[in-house]
Amino acid sequence: MAADSPAYFTIIMLLSRLLAFMGISKNTDVLGVAPSRDPSAIASASQDFGLIVKSAPQAVLFPSSPQDVASFIQSNYNSSAPFTVAARGLSHSVRGQALAKNGVVVDMISLSSNPQGTGIRISGDGTYVDVGGEQLWIDVLNVTMRSGLAPVSWTDYLYLTVGGTLSNAGISGQTFRFGPQISNVYEMDVITGKGDLVTCSPNQSSDLFYAVLGGLGQFGIITRARIPLEPAPKGVKWIRMLYSDFSAFSKDQEFLISKNDRTDKTALNYVEGSLLLSQASLDPFFPPEDHPRIGALITKFGIVYSLEIVKHYDDQSKSTVDKDLQQLLKGLSYLPDFLFEKDATYVDFLNRVRAEELFLRSKGLWEVPHPWLNLFIPKSGITRFNDGVFKGIVLQRNITSGPLLVYPMNRKKWDDRMSASIPDEEIFYTVGFLHASGFDNWQTYDDQNQAVLQFCQKSGIEIKQYLLQYATKEDWIRHFGSKWNTFQQRKQQFDPKFLLSPGQYIFNNN
Numbered sequence: 001m002a003a004d005s006p007a008y009f010t011i012i013m014l015l016s017r018l019l020a021f022m023g024i025s026k027n028t029d030v031l032g033v034a035p036s037r038d039p040s041a042i043a044s045a046s047q048d049f050g051l052i053v054k055s056a057p058q059a060v061l062f063p064s065s066p067q068d069v070a071s072f073i074q075s076n077y078n079s080s081a082p083f084t085v086a087a088r089g090l091s092h093s094v095r096g097q098a099l100a101k102n103g104v105v106v107d108m109i110s111l112s113s114n115p116q117g118t119g120i121r122i123s124g125d126g127t128y129v130d131v132g133g134e135q136l137w138i139d140v141l142n143v144t145m146r147s148g149l150a151p152v153s154w155t156d157y158l159y160l161t162v163g164g165t166l167s168n169a170g171i172s173g174q175t176f177r178f179g180p181q182i183s184n185v186y187e188m189d190v191i192t193g194k195g196d197l198v199t200c201s202p203n204q205s206s207d208l209f210y211a212v213l214g215g216l217g218q219f220g221i222i223t224r225a226r227i228p229l230e231p232a233p234k235g236v237k238w239i240r241m242l243y244s245d246f247s248a249f250s251k252d253q254e255f256l257i258s259k260n261d262r263t264d265k266t267a268l269n270y271v272e273g274s275l276l277l278s279q280a281s282l283d284p285f286f287p288p289e290d291h292p293r294i295g296a297l298i299t300k301f302g303i304v305y306s307l308e309i310v311k312h313y314d315d316q317s318k319s320t321v322d323k324d325l326q327q328l329l330k331g332l333s334y335l336p337d338f339l340f341e342k343d344a345t346y347v348d349f350l351n352r353v354r355a356e357e358l359f360l361r362s363k364g365l366w367e368v369p370h371p372w373l374n375l376f377i378p379k380s381g382i383t384r385f386n387d388g389v390f391k392g393i394v395l396q397r398n399i400t401s402g403p404l405l406v407y408p409m410n411r412k413k414w415d416d417r418m419s420a421s422i423p424d425e426e427i428f429y430t431v432g433f434l435h436a437s438g439f440d441n442w443q444t445y446d447d448q449n450q451a452v453l454q455f456c457q458k459s460g461i462e463i464k465q466y467l468l469q470y471a472t473k474e475d476w477i478r479h480f481g482s483k484w485n486t487f488q489q490r491k492q493q494f495d496p497k498f499l500l501s502p503g504q505y506i507f508n509n510n
């Protein structure tokens with residue numbers, strides 16, 4: 001009987017139940033829980049947030065413990081015709097990275113219903129939190145805040161799983177100072193492609209630890225991560241300043257991220273930036289009465305650059321935070337009269353994208369295709385990128401819909417032993433074209449994405465893509481550059497049958 005025949009799963013399920021009934025617990029562990037072939041489970045595991053790629057698995061595993069995952073992967077690995085296996089967080093990927101065509105999708109979220117599971121547990125001394133790989137960052141925030149604590153590195157949007165962002169990098173405006181989320185992990189439990197459940201850290205099974213961080217799900221499934229905690233601030237001062245000139249904007253961004261010591265209480269906590277391309281795209285951060293004059297600025301200059309910063313405060317620093325900020329912003333070249341400021345709770349600031357999500361959902365504009373392009377651009381190429389892409393391709397085509405982010409980070413906050421691949425220069429920018437399109441025109445956005453990539457290639461700007469998917473193995477080899485050999489060796493070591501996260505199409509053909 002073929003291992004992918006419908007009867008195979010049924011027999012495993014019956015056997016496992018029979019053995020459990022007979023009290024043969026060890027064998028039950030090996031056989032584990034049976035994957036489901038329920039059509040609705042298969043349908044929802046066949047697509048992702050991108051809504052561009054669709055491919056159906058044979059079955060979906062709904063584990064209730066990491067042991068269920070390990071048992072399934074081990075028996076699958078040992079079978080003569082193993083399936084590919086993709087962990088699926090919330091499937092917020094945009095190019096099918098959490099899909100497994102004809103394979104098995106592991107629904108990580110079902111682990112969160114296990115009352116005995118890792119869940120979200122703060123250490124006795126409050127220095128770290130142990131979280132299940134399936135947990136959402138919003139839940140990590142809510143639980144740790146109850147103890148006045150929080151992680152320091154975030155993504156812009158918090159309805160993402162811990163395992164999902166650690167498989168990529170996890171970046172936001174905190175990255176310049178605290179590093180990406182993958183630089184803020186003490187330890188993990190990982191189930192390798194062979195089904196071994198391994199605890200890893202910089203001192204224990206460190207090869208696996210660094211492989212998995214930014215490893216695109218290629219080496220194992222993260223079932224627990226230990227994340228450092230710090231006292232959470234009471235609130236934040238949140239400021240946006242507008243620029244008409246890109247060189248002034250990027251010079252100020254780079255100045256602000258130069259003060260980046262983790263322990264420096266006078267440094268900013270968050271630096272980002274975005275492009276304003278039309279009055280219609282102004283969000284409620286800008287007071288409605290100011291929209292017309294900002295709109296007039298956009299009409300005049302075509303592009304207005306918005307530099308966004310945040311400074312935390314607590315009870316002690318509440319009375320001095322405004323003065324500290326004035327000091328920090330002295331000498332910046334934003335347009336006079338175009339500084340906008342807001343006070344917010346820490347949770348409201350971190351969870352800022354949720355309001356936007358709910359608004360878009362209410363208009364039916366959330367579950368639409370997302371032909372995104374996310375890039376890391378070395379500092380030496382960012383002015384050329386602005387001239388050729390922002391002022392060239394973007395203005396000429398005039399199709400942008402959704403945020404267009406641009407902000408710099410410091411390379412030294414990333415650990416080169418991790419799998420994530422970033423530009424070689426000390427300062428590099430991330431640029432995110434977070435497009436939302438219609439079902440009939442996402443290709444137009446993809447054409448623009450291709451034009452951007454071609455521009456970079458022709459101009460010799462050595463970009464790296466983020467949240468990416470390449471068409472060929474050669475592209476992946478180029479992407480990983482000097483890290484490719486190690487990446488490949490680690491794959492042989494931890495997933496020698498190339499079973500995990502096939503939707504990344506690194507070792508599995510597209």
Ligand SMILES: Cc1cc2nc3c(=O)[nH]c(=O)nc-3n(C[C@H](O)[C@H](O)[C@H](O)COP(=O)(O)OP(=O)(O)OC[C@H]3O[C@@H](n4cnc5c(N)ncnc54)[C@H](O)[C@@H]3O)c2cc1C
Pocket residue numbers: 049086087088089090091092093094097098099108133134154155156157160161162163164165167168169170171172216217218220221222223467501503504
């Ligand atoms: C609205 C929105 C905003 C976003 N904002 C940011 C941002 O600010 N910064 C940022 O860095 N990213 C951002 N992202 C991207 C996000 O980090 C990725 O989509 C990421 O994949 C997390 O999504 P997920 O948890 O649903 O993972 P999935 O899409 O389900 O999985 C992603 C990949 O990781 C693998 N995987 C999933 N779980 C595990 C696990 N436990 N162990 C090992 N591998 C696993 C999957 O097989 C897949 O290959 C955003 C995404 C969206 C939709």
